[in-house]
Amino acid sequence: MSQPVASQALAPPPPRHVAIIMDGNGRWAKARGLPRNLGHRQGVDAVREVVRNCRKLGIEYLTLYAFSSENWKRPETEVAGLMELLRLYIRRELEELRRNGVRIRIIGDRAKLAPDIVALIDDAETKTRDNRALTLIIALSYGGQDEIVAACRRIAEQVAVGKLAPEQITADVLAAHLQTVGIPDPDLVIRTSGEQRLSNFLLWQTAYSELIFIDKLWPDFAAEDLAAAVGEFQRRERRYGGSGE
DSSP states (O other): OOOOOOOOOOOOOOOSEEEEEOOOHHHHHHHTTOOHHHHHHHHHHHHHHHHHHHHHHTOOEEEEEEEEGGGGGSOHHHHHHHHHHHHHHHHHHHHHHHHTTEEEEEESOGGGSOHHHHHHHHHHHHHHTTOOSEEEEEEEEEOHHHHHHHHHHHHHHHHHTTSSOGGGOOHHHHHTTSTTTTSOOOSEEEEOTTOOSOTTSSTTTTTTOEEEEOSSOGGGOOHHHHHHHHHHHHHSOOOTTSOOO
16 A cells, blocks of 8 residues: 655745835836836835735735935935825725735834824824734834934933833843834845845844845836745745854
């Protein structure tokens, strides 16, 4: 009697948290002789698709680097166009995101944002706070160095009033004062456009993230690119400083 065929090993799980530096909108537009803001508009379509495909792949958290603290230095017309795109995205996509179980969280310096944008953000977070299919974190007016400095300042204030002793300060304590508290660190960071740097993005949280750099510009990023990055992640061995033996 023939023996049963041994079952194949299960595929490694997908990354729980994917973070993406969406780079290349301006170059995409320039290559086509278009204004930069049209490149940003095209990039919104890529955002819509990556959110949908993360849900299909079973990814629980997706962080998108939408606007850095340094991006305020860009021309006023470009910044205004980006802020208007943000307004449109929230208004047009919120109901679908809510219906599909997507929870929205915003990290970054809200003090620099227009009051109506802050109101839209608050409304989106409130309406989706109980969703569990996917948590979509949008880094907006965000800088990793600023986030760490602000966390250190809050910890120092606690030490100054005697609520915390210096010897009690640990990595866990600092992490608890970051804006990403309650969110697991990214397993996988993807950057489009071929650039190979983090650009002040989640500097604390990405200490042991797997990094993948893709030559495509962000508006051209498609489902197959996300799937390929996830596949590459699944083939890697994560050792967290150990030998792996």
